[in-house]
Amino acid sequence: MMTKFLFLPFTIVIVAAGVSFTEGSQYPAIFNFGDSNSDTGAISAAFTIVHPPNGQNFLGALSGRYSDGRLIIDFITEELKLPYLDAYLNSVGANYRHGANFATGGSSILKGGYSPFHLAYQISQFIQFKLRTQILFNGTEQHFRSSIPRPEDFSRALYMFDIGQNDLSYGFQYSSEEQLRASLPNILSQFSQAVEQLYSEGARVFWIHNTGPIGCLPLNFLAYGKSKKGNVDANGCVISQNGIAHEFNLQLKNQVLQLRKKLPLAKLIYVDVYKAKYELVSNARKLGFVNPLEFCCGNYLGGYKISCGQNTTESGTVSDKTCKNPSEFLSWDGVHYSEEANLLIAKQILSGAFSDPPVTIRQACF
Incomplete structure (x- = not known):
């Protein structure tokens, strides 16, 4: 089950949406924007360390990742x-030297929510990063050059997005579903503005993940679905939440189509992570995983979430008991995926099978 190699089918040339994609070139850098699904240490650096057993299979206390190991990114x-x-x-x-990650746990597209590091703030961080690295690269202190991107790398880099889940999570928690649905156009408008701002800074290749089936997260089933008869599907996913995630993704895809018209020099790849994740949930047992509604680390007792690594006691006993075999679980902590699940999802989306246009990540670069 612990396969660690990716074997991907490649096509030499694919032409889609009026853009030619060729295989063989390489990105000099990656700049990523998002939330905890792709945070590689920001929340840990900004506030408090992401405690073990998070990262137990990858860098340990230095991981900064909400998983037992590696993330999709x-x-x-x-x-x-x-x-x-x-x-x-x-x-x-x-x-x-090869890019930077601006994703921060808890971040959303809209200002507010769980984290101060919303998408517009991440974009402003990037702009400052770009300006400062160019000043350093062109300065007299040559030793900086080995640890920062070259000025020409910014226009050839890959710009990745994996954000939006927290906009929905926060909405489910603090507003009605009707209010959340009504807010989707504004959320996606803010997203488009972020892409346009990066384009004005020279960004040209965008790899955009839609939001996953939030209703399939085990903690959401426990908090919103378990007590509501008829509100879960055959996989135990909360139907109403996945419905809103689906609507979010439809509007996101439409925004991407509009951006392609508006930004003629850009290559925008829309990646259906929702489909990849939902198929994994649907086939979990066939692939050797336990019940997809179970998770490895943390707990949920009496409506109270006990985070992975948090030593909260119930009746004198430690409530957080990490499982012995995380690779048997899709969910690491009820919200984030295990390394094994992340690997399987990555294999799917990197192949181009879930992309629009249907290109591998290598074929998207210039």
Whole structure:
């Protein structure tokens, strides 16, 4: 089950949406924007360390990742033969020669929510990063050059997005479903503005993940679906939540189509992560996983979430009991996926089978 190699089918040339995609070129850098699904250490650097057993199979206490091991973005960098992305907020040991990660746990597209590092704030961090690295690269201190991108790398880099889940999560928690649905156009408009701002900074290749089946997260089933008869599907996923996630994705895809018309020099790849994740949930037992509604680390007792690594006691006993075999679980902590699940999802989306246009991640670059 612990397969760690990606074998992907490649096509030499694919022409879609009026854009020619060729195989063989390489990205000099990756710049990523998102939330905890692709955070490689920002939340840990900004606030408090992401405690073990998070990262137990990958860098341990230095991982900064909400998983037992690697995230989808880590498998993407491996496929592209680039170093793992350091978080922009890292202060020790970081090297940004091949890009930076602005994703932060809890982040949303809209301002507010769980984190101050919303998407517009991440974009402003990127703009500052770009300006400062160009000043350093053109300055007299030559030793900086080995740890920062070259000025020409910014226009040839891959710009990735994996954000939106927290806009929905926050909406489910603090508003009605009707209010959340009504807010989707504004959320997606803000997303488009972020892409346009990066385009004005020279970004040209965008790899955009839609949001996953939020109703299939075990903690959402426990909090919203378990007590509501008829509100879960055959896989135990909360139907109403997945319905809103589906609507979010339809509007996101429409925004991408509009951006293609508006930004003629850009290549925008829409990646259906929802479909990849839902298929994994549907086939979990066939693939050797336990019940997809179970999770490995953390707990949920009496309506109270006990986070992975949090030593909360119930009746004098430690409530957080990490499982012995995380690779048997799709969900690591009830919200985030295990390394094994992330690997299987990455294999699917990197192949181009879930992309519009249907290109591999390598074929998207210039």
